[in-house]
Amino acid sequence: xxxxxxxxxxxxxxxxxxAEARQxxxxxxxxxxSEEEANFTSAxxxxxxxxxxxxxxxxxxxxxxxxxxxDDTLNMxxxxxxxxxxxxxxxxxxRPPVRKKAPYMELLKDITRKCSC
Numbered sequence: 001x002x003x004x005x006x007x008x009x010x011x012x013x014x015x016x017x018x019a020e021a022r023q024x025x026x027x028x029x030x031x032x033x034s035e036e037e038a039n040f041t042s043a044x045x046x047x048x049x050x051x052x053x054x055x056x057x058x059x060x061x062x063x064x065x066x067x068x069x070x071d072d073t074l075n076m077x078x079x080x081x082x083x084x085x086x087x088x089x090x091x092x093x094x095r096p097p098v099r100k101k102a103p104y105m106e107l108l109k110d111i112t113r114k115c116s117c
Contacts, residue, residue, distance in 0.1 A: 057117050060085045069112035074105045082108070 005013075057066040065085070068074045077085070082104035086093045091107045098104075 058089075058112055058115055060088065065108055066112045066115050066117045069109050070117075074108055075101060077101075079104070 057064050059065055063077070063085070065074070068076070074082070079099065079101055082101055083093065083097060086104050086107050089111065091111065093107070094103050
């Protein structure tokens, strides 16, 4: 008689143990998961609200959006860049994404109009 267990026996033991744990309190695990999700969502929202502040001049990467809007050169940016800039600034981008520059340029012009420059 051997005192060692095979890999299959060990895997079966832990599989049964896990199944028993799930059957005992499935509601507790669901409640805990939903609480963790709610905490994460509220924490993410608090961080987002506290860190996103539009500063003067409004810029993204090396682009001075205020100057570009004033000089009417936003159309020099390619569509994917316009989409990315609008999303990163937290603007209401069209869903699903539009394959034209005009809506994104208008969003950027709107926020630059509100800027003190």
